[in-house]
Amino acid sequence: MPELRFTLRWPDGVRETCYSPSTVVREHFVAGTAYPVAEFVPRCRRALTAASERVRAVHGHPCSLALGQLARIEAAAARYPADATVLFISFQE
Numbered sequence: 151m152p153e154l155r156f157t158l159r160w161p162d163g164v165r166e167t168c169y170s171p172s173t174v175v176r177e178h179f180v181a182g183t184a185y186p187v188a189e190f191v192p193r194c195r196r197a198l199t200a201a202s203e204r205v206r207a208v209h210g211h212p213c214s215l216a217l218g219q220l221a222r223i224e225a226a227a228a229r230y231p232a233d234a235t236v237l238f239i240s241f242q243e
Contacts, residue, residue, distance in 0.1 A: 152172070152173050152243060153169070153170065153171055153172075153243070154169075154170045154171075154172065154173045154175055154176070154241060154242070154243055155167050155168065155169055155170070155241070155242045155243075156168050156170065156175060156179070156238065156239075156240065156241050156242070157239040157240050157242070158236055158237060158238050158239055159236065159237040159239055160226060160230070160236060161187070161230045161234035161235060161236065162230075165239070166226070167242075168219050168222075168223065169215055169216070169219050170197065170198060170201045170216060170219070171201050171202070171204070171205050171213045171215060171216050172200070172201035172204045172205070172216075173243070174197060174200045174201050174204060175197045175198070175201065175241070176241060177197070177200075178193045178194075178196055178197035178200075179193060179197070179238045180238065181238060181239065181240045181241055182237075182238070182239070182240075183237075183238050184235040184236065184237045184238075185235060185236050185237075185238060186232065186233050186234070186235055186236075187227050187230050187231065187232050187233070187234050187235070187236060188232035188233065190227065190236040190238075191223065191224060191227045194220060194223045194224075195220060195224075198216045198217070198219055198220040198223075199216075199217075199220070201213060201216045202216040202217055
C-alpha cells in the first residue's frame with residue numbers, strides 16, 4: 151500500500167508534514183488550496199479514516215499511525231477559529 155505525506159500550513163504560519171498510509175487523501179484535497187478549519191478537519195477525518203480502513207482491509211487492523219495523525223490534526227485545529235484557513239500545500243509520495 152503506497153504511503154503518502156502531505157504538507158500544510160496552519161493559520162499561524164506553522165508548516166506541518168502529515169502522514170497517510172494510503173493515497174486516498176488525494177481524493178479529499180487539492181494541493182495549493184486553502185480550506186477553512188471548519189471544512190479542513192472533517193475532510194481530514196474522512197480521508198484518514200478511509201486510509202485506516204484500507205489498512206484494515208489488507209492487514210485486519212486499523213492503522214494507528216493514520217488515526218494518530220488525525221488526532222494531532224484535530225488537536226491543532228482546535229486552537230484556531232472555524233473560519234481561519236489552512237493551506238494544503240502539497241503531496242509527497
